[in-house]
Amino acid sequence: MDQTELAIRTIIGQFGRLAADAASLDDSSDLYEAGLTSHASVNVMLALEDEFDLEFPERMLRRATFSSIATIRD
Amino acid sequence: MTDHGYKGPEPFARSPVTRREGITLRVGIDLVPIAEVREAIEQFGDRYLDRLFTDAERAVCGANVDRIASRLAERFAAKEATIKVLQPEDGVTYTDIEVVARPDGSSALALHGPMGELARKAGLTGSSLSMTHSAHYAAAAVVAVAAEARAKS
Helix, strand or coil, rough: CCHHHHHHHHHHHHCCCCCCCCHHCCCCCCCCCCCCCHHHHHHHHHHHHHHHCCCCHHHHHHHHHHHHHHHHHH | CCCCCCCCCCCCCCCEEECCCCCCEEEEEEEEEHHHHHHHHHCCCCHHHHHHCCCCHHHHCCHHHHHHHHHHHHHHHHHHHHHHHHHCCCCHCCCCCEECCCCCEEEEEEECEEEEEEEHHCCCCCEEEEECCCEEEEEEEEEEEEEEECCCC
Protein backbone atom coordinates (compact mmCIF):
# COMPACT_ATOMS: atom_id res chain seq x y z
CA MET A 1 0.00 0.00 0.00
CA ASP A 2 1.51 3.36 -0.97
CA GLN A 3 1.55 6.47 1.17
CA THR A 4 -1.35 8.06 -0.72
CA GLU A 5 -3.65 5.14 -0.15
CA LEU A 6 -2.58 4.89 3.49
CA ALA A 7 -3.43 8.57 4.00
CA ILE A 8 -6.82 8.12 2.31
CA ARG A 9 -7.64 5.10 4.49
CA THR A 10 -6.59 6.99 7.62
CA ILE A 11 -8.79 9.95 6.73
CA ILE A 12 -11.75 7.73 5.92
CA GLY A 13 -11.24 5.99 9.24
CA GLN A 14 -11.15 9.29 11.11
CA PHE A 15 -13.90 11.21 9.33
CA GLY A 16 -15.95 8.66 7.40
CA ARG A 17 -17.77 7.28 10.45
CA LEU A 18 -18.07 3.92 8.71
CA ALA A 19 -19.57 0.86 10.34
CA ALA A 20 -16.55 -1.13 9.15
CA ASP A 21 -12.85 -0.59 9.89
CA ALA A 22 -11.40 1.43 6.97
CA ALA A 23 -8.32 -0.82 6.97
CA SER A 24 -10.47 -3.83 6.16
CA LEU A 25 -12.07 -2.34 3.04
CA ASP A 26 -11.06 -3.31 -0.48
CA ASP A 27 -10.05 -0.53 -2.85
CA SER A 28 -13.31 -0.97 -4.68
CA SER A 29 -15.59 -1.42 -1.66
CA ASP A 30 -18.61 0.85 -1.84
CA LEU A 31 -18.07 3.41 0.92
CA TYR A 32 -21.74 4.43 0.98
CA GLU A 33 -22.71 0.81 1.56
CA ALA A 34 -20.14 0.77 4.37
CA GLY A 35 -21.94 3.69 6.05
CA LEU A 36 -20.49 6.86 4.52
CA THR A 37 -23.16 9.56 4.66
CA SER A 38 -23.46 12.57 2.40
CA HIS A 39 -22.21 14.89 5.15
CA ALA A 40 -19.35 12.60 6.20
CA SER A 41 -18.14 12.63 2.59
CA VAL A 42 -17.83 16.42 2.91
CA ASN A 43 -15.70 16.00 6.04
CA VAL A 44 -13.57 13.40 4.22
CA MET A 45 -13.18 15.80 1.29
CA LEU A 46 -12.03 18.68 3.51
CA ALA A 47 -9.57 16.40 5.31
CA LEU A 48 -8.19 15.15 1.99
CA GLU A 49 -7.73 18.74 0.85
CA ASP A 50 -5.76 19.46 4.04
CA GLU A 51 -3.66 16.31 3.74
CA PHE A 52 -2.75 16.71 0.07
CA ASP A 53 -2.83 20.53 -0.04
CA LEU A 54 -5.30 20.66 -2.90
CA GLU A 55 -8.87 21.74 -3.52
CA PHE A 56 -11.48 19.54 -5.12
CA PRO A 57 -13.10 21.43 -8.00
CA GLU A 58 -16.88 21.66 -7.86
CA ARG A 59 -17.26 19.28 -10.80
CA MET A 60 -15.73 16.55 -8.61
CA LEU A 61 -18.21 17.07 -5.78
CA ARG A 62 -20.29 14.18 -6.98
CA ARG A 63 -21.34 11.02 -5.23
CA ALA A 64 -19.19 8.94 -7.58
CA THR A 65 -15.95 10.66 -6.54
CA PHE A 66 -16.17 9.38 -2.97
CA SER A 67 -17.75 6.01 -3.72
CA SER A 68 -14.59 3.97 -3.05
CA ILE A 69 -10.95 4.30 -2.00
CA ALA A 70 -9.99 3.69 -5.63
CA THR A 71 -12.14 6.52 -6.97
CA ILE A 72 -10.82 8.94 -4.36
CA ARG A 73 -7.23 7.99 -5.16
CA ASP A 74 -7.81 8.30 -8.90
CA MET B 1 -45.57 26.23 -2.37
CA THR B 2 -42.81 28.56 -3.42
CA ASP B 3 -43.13 29.56 -7.07
CA HIS B 4 -39.66 29.79 -8.56
CA GLY B 5 -41.13 30.52 -11.99
CA TYR B 6 -39.24 27.67 -13.59
CA LYS B 7 -40.35 26.86 -17.09
CA GLY B 8 -38.74 24.36 -19.37
CA PRO B 9 -38.74 21.03 -21.09
CA GLU B 10 -39.37 17.60 -19.61
CA PRO B 11 -38.02 16.75 -16.16
CA PHE B 12 -35.35 14.14 -15.46
CA ALA B 13 -36.58 10.56 -15.46
CA ARG B 14 -34.10 9.09 -12.96
CA SER B 15 -35.20 10.72 -9.69
CA PRO B 16 -38.18 9.49 -7.65
CA VAL B 17 -40.99 10.72 -9.83
CA THR B 18 -44.73 10.49 -9.61
CA ARG B 19 -46.74 11.42 -12.64
CA ARG B 20 -50.40 12.20 -12.91
CA GLU B 21 -52.11 13.91 -15.79
CA GLY B 22 -50.41 17.24 -16.27
CA ILE B 23 -48.34 17.07 -13.08
CA THR B 24 -44.97 15.51 -12.25
CA LEU B 25 -43.76 15.34 -8.66
CA ARG B 26 -40.20 14.77 -7.48
CA VAL B 27 -39.16 14.15 -3.89
CA GLY B 28 -35.82 14.13 -2.08
CA ILE B 29 -35.00 13.46 1.56
CA ASP B 30 -31.82 13.40 3.64
CA LEU B 31 -30.76 12.62 7.22
CA VAL B 32 -27.70 14.21 8.85
CA PRO B 33 -26.03 13.27 12.15
CA ILE B 34 -25.62 16.59 13.99
CA ALA B 35 -22.33 15.37 15.53
CA GLU B 36 -20.78 15.31 12.04
CA VAL B 37 -21.64 18.98 11.58
CA ARG B 38 -20.23 19.83 14.99
CA GLU B 39 -17.04 17.93 14.15
CA ALA B 40 -16.72 19.74 10.82
CA ILE B 41 -17.04 23.15 12.47
CA GLU B 42 -14.47 22.25 15.12
CA GLN B 43 -12.03 20.65 12.68
CA PHE B 44 -12.34 22.81 9.58
CA GLY B 45 -13.96 26.06 10.74
CA ASP B 46 -14.57 28.69 8.08
CA ARG B 47 -13.32 26.40 5.29
CA TYR B 48 -16.29 24.16 5.97
CA LEU B 49 -18.78 26.96 6.64
CA ASP B 50 -17.82 29.00 3.57
CA ARG B 51 -17.91 25.94 1.30
CA LEU B 52 -21.40 24.83 2.25
CA PHE B 53 -23.41 27.78 3.51
CA THR B 54 -24.21 31.30 2.37
CA ASP B 55 -23.71 34.32 4.62
CA ALA B 56 -27.48 34.59 5.01
CA GLU B 57 -27.79 30.95 6.08
CA ARG B 58 -25.04 31.39 8.65
CA ALA B 59 -26.66 34.58 9.96
CA VAL B 60 -29.99 32.80 10.54
CA CYS B 61 -28.27 30.06 12.48
CA GLY B 62 -27.06 32.63 14.99
CA ALA B 63 -24.20 32.44 17.47
CA ASN B 64 -25.40 29.87 19.99
CA VAL B 65 -22.99 26.97 19.63
CA ASP B 66 -25.53 24.28 20.43
CA ARG B 67 -28.10 25.65 18.05
CA ILE B 68 -25.68 26.34 15.20
CA ALA B 69 -24.87 22.68 14.55
CA SER B 70 -28.49 21.52 14.50
CA ARG B 71 -29.63 24.38 12.26
CA LEU B 72 -26.75 23.94 9.85
CA ALA B 73 -27.40 20.20 9.81
CA GLU B 74 -31.02 20.90 8.80
CA ARG B 75 -29.80 23.15 6.01
CA PHE B 76 -27.28 20.63 4.77
CA ALA B 77 -30.01 18.00 4.72
CA ALA B 78 -32.15 20.40 2.68
CA LYS B 79 -29.35 20.87 0.17
CA GLU B 80 -28.84 17.11 -0.16
CA ALA B 81 -32.57 16.53 -0.54
CA THR B 82 -32.59 19.14 -3.30
CA ILE B 83 -29.66 17.45 -5.01
CA LYS B 84 -31.68 14.24 -5.06
CA VAL B 85 -34.51 16.11 -6.74
CA LEU B 86 -32.32 17.84 -9.32
CA GLN B 87 -29.89 14.96 -10.01
CA PRO B 88 -26.95 17.11 -11.21
CA GLU B 89 -24.38 15.26 -13.29
CA ASP B 90 -21.59 17.81 -13.19
CA GLY B 91 -20.98 18.25 -9.49
CA VAL B 92 -22.43 20.72 -7.02
CA THR B 93 -21.64 24.09 -5.51
CA TYR B 94 -23.50 23.79 -2.22
CA THR B 95 -24.08 27.52 -1.92
CA ASP B 96 -26.05 27.42 -5.18
CA ILE B 97 -28.77 25.76 -3.12
CA GLU B 98 -29.83 28.17 -0.42
CA VAL B 99 -32.35 27.83 2.38
CA VAL B 100 -34.05 31.18 2.84
CA ALA B 101 -36.14 32.24 5.81
CA ARG B 102 -39.63 33.56 5.16
CA PRO B 103 -41.16 36.29 7.36
CA ASP B 104 -43.64 33.76 8.77
CA GLY B 105 -40.78 31.62 10.06
CA SER B 106 -41.02 28.90 7.43
CA SER B 107 -38.20 28.10 5.06
CA ALA B 108 -37.98 27.91 1.30
CA LEU B 109 -35.40 27.07 -1.34
CA ALA B 110 -33.61 29.53 -3.58
CA LEU B 111 -31.62 28.03 -6.44
CA HIS B 112 -28.74 29.94 -8.01
CA GLY B 113 -26.48 29.48 -11.01
CA PRO B 114 -26.33 25.92 -12.42
CA MET B 115 -28.82 24.62 -9.87
CA GLY B 116 -31.41 27.16 -10.98
CA GLU B 117 -30.72 26.29 -14.58
CA LEU B 118 -31.10 22.60 -13.83
CA ALA B 119 -34.48 23.20 -12.23
CA ARG B 120 -35.60 25.26 -15.22
CA LYS B 121 -34.48 22.57 -17.67
CA ALA B 122 -36.35 20.01 -15.59
CA GLY B 123 -39.50 22.08 -15.90
CA LEU B 124 -39.87 22.51 -12.15
CA THR B 125 -42.40 25.22 -11.39
CA GLY B 126 -42.35 25.14 -7.60
CA SER B 127 -41.02 23.40 -4.52
CA SER B 128 -41.76 22.91 -0.86
CA LEU B 129 -39.27 22.33 1.94
CA SER B 130 -39.64 20.90 5.42
CA MET B 131 -36.85 20.52 7.98
CA THR B 132 -36.66 18.97 11.43
CA HIS B 133 -34.16 17.89 14.02
CA SER B 134 -33.89 15.87 17.21
CA ALA B 135 -31.06 15.74 19.72
CA HIS B 136 -28.81 13.80 17.37
CA TYR B 137 -30.19 14.04 13.83
CA ALA B 138 -31.48 16.62 11.38
CA ALA B 139 -33.62 15.83 8.36
CA ALA B 140 -35.17 17.63 5.43
CA ALA B 141 -37.61 16.76 2.68
CA VAL B 142 -38.11 18.58 -0.59
CA VAL B 143 -41.02 18.15 -2.97
CA ALA B 144 -40.85 19.76 -6.38
CA VAL B 145 -43.54 19.95 -9.01
CA ALA B 146 -43.38 20.26 -12.78
CA ALA B 147 -46.63 21.25 -14.38
CA GLU B 148 -46.76 20.23 -18.00
CA ALA B 149 -47.83 22.94 -20.39
CA ARG B 150 -51.18 22.15 -21.97
CA ALA B 151 -51.74 22.83 -25.65
CA LYS B 152 -54.66 25.12 -26.38
CA SER B 153 -57.49 23.32 -28.21
